[in-house]
Amino acid sequence: MYRDNIKPQKGTITKIIAYKHDGSLHRVWHKNTVLEANEQVIILANNKTSVTESDGRTWVTKETALVYFHADCWFNIVCMFREDGLHYYCNLSSPFAYDIDGIKYIDYDLDIKKYPDGKYFLLDEDEYNQHKHRYNYSENVDRILRHNVNKLQNWIEKNLGPFSEEFIHIWIENYKKVVK
Numbered sequence: 001m002y003r004d005n006i007k008p009q010k011g012t013i014t015k016i017i018a019y020k021h022d023g024s025l026h027r028v029w030h031k032n033t034v035l036e037a038n039e040q041v042i043i044l045a046n047n048k049t050s051v052t053e054s055d056g057r058t059w060v061t062k063e064t065a066l067v068y069f070h071a072d073c074w075f076n077i078v079c080m081f082r083e084d085g086l087h088y089y090c091n092l093s094s095p096f097a098y099d100i101d102g103i104k105y106i107d108y109d110l111d112i113k114k115y116p117d118g119k120y121f122l123l124d125e126d127e128y129n130q131h132k133h134r135y136n137y138s139e140n141v142d143r144i145l146r147h148n149v150n151k152l153q154n155w156i157e158k159n160l161g162p163f164s165e166e167f168i169h170i171w172i173e174n175y176k177k178v179v180k
Helices: 125-134 139-157 165-179
Strands: 013-019 025-037 041-047 050-053 058-060 064-070 075-082 085-093 097-099 102-114 120-123
Touching: 025 064, 025 102, 025 165, 041 165, 064 165, 075 139, 085 139, 102 125, 102 139, 120 139
Parallel strands: 013 102
Antiparallel strands: 013 025, 025 041, 025 050, 041 064, 050 058, 064 075, 075 085, 085 102, 097 102, 102 120
């Protein structure tokens, strides 16, 4: 969703800003190149970008990554290009919003990590349950998130969206052209 009819432009640099359910800042990825931005999808790439945590600590990502957001999905997908192959880190989250500050979403703690060998695991269920009570997630939010865990697992198992070789090839080549 784009606020005030502002939409990121291809080739520009923007932040990715994650919040918690109560509106508090969770994490910021500072420099992400916009590869695609339409009404449904935003695709970005970054390489060794600075990240700031809610407590002020900073660190730098280790590799090139593609980041995928879809307006109808309560998750986002990070595809990380490591020496041993393609790793995925999927955040269960609100759909994205975009404004002049960057791409924003609410992080809902649950994550799925997929390894190059195809195995994947649901992570952080304890953290999700703690925050569900702490931040008073509604039954509707819980139901939506559980549905999106299943949707995400289906995408993984059927190699849909960012899990397809074609997606990876197209967008990593696109990123290489943009950074030249």
